[in-house]
Amino acid sequence: MAVTQQLARVTAEYLALCRTRAEESSDGDHQWDPSEADCLDLDWAPVMLERACRFAGVSEVHLAALRQATDGGVAMDVDFLNAHPHAIGPFGPAPAALEPLAVWRVCGLLGEMDLQAVLEVLPLDIHEAGALIGHGAEGLGDGARTYLMDHFEALREFYAGASERGLAVVSWWD
Template sequence: MGWAIWGLIHYCRSTNAAPKLIALLDRAVSGDPDGNVGFLDHDEVYDGFCDPPRMLAPAAVADIAAALDRVQLGKLLADMPASTEVAATACGFGAGFDADAREHLTEHFAAMREFYRTAARHTQCVVTWVD
């Protein structure tokens, strides 16, 4: 998913978006706290950088996929600043980010939504962790 979804979460927090939306996005990239996948919690996979790997069961994946389908991203990003620098700051992107923030967030959100749709369609689990 890249780091863009954390930028979307940052933007949502900075614009006081609905807490349920923020929780949804966070869950999609961070998993459920009780979804620890102990067999992946070792140095070759998990280096301690962030939370250990977590698993989302098929029912959770289906819930997330359905909720992501209801997100109206265009409305959410409608008031994003036009200035590249100001928009990047609103997303928490560091200095030197010179892309179109709206396009960047849209592309990565669409990829995440499609990922969850596909996983839900196949009744799959999803393992999340920051690598």
């Protein structure tokens, strides 16, 4: 199974409950189990999205928001999710989270991004576009443009839902 970028929308209260469970459990079990409806698997899209945006000259502010949207931040302590034997992302960097205010800010910046304009800068040939982006994009059956647009739209919608509901977003690789 491939290691892919995962996101979950949760309340601050749910994170506090998981932290308490981990502290009270003899083996640190936080019982992390967010609703499937509030989870998003971004596959390997984050690195490819960033590379395409860099190639197209997207501003540093928007690139930083894209990175925060996928890699989280240090705004919330979620170290308890990284404790053995119950680590939620044992194959990548430690889980990270954005608090609701940061989610709102990132959501606004993602909403300002015109990914269609980014994709128009890429070569039309799917193999050339994939080779330019790298990270396996050259092997995408429908091409990098479709893959990136689908994943970016899913990310933008995910953050819009989190922002509207005042939720935090936790990210990890699993």
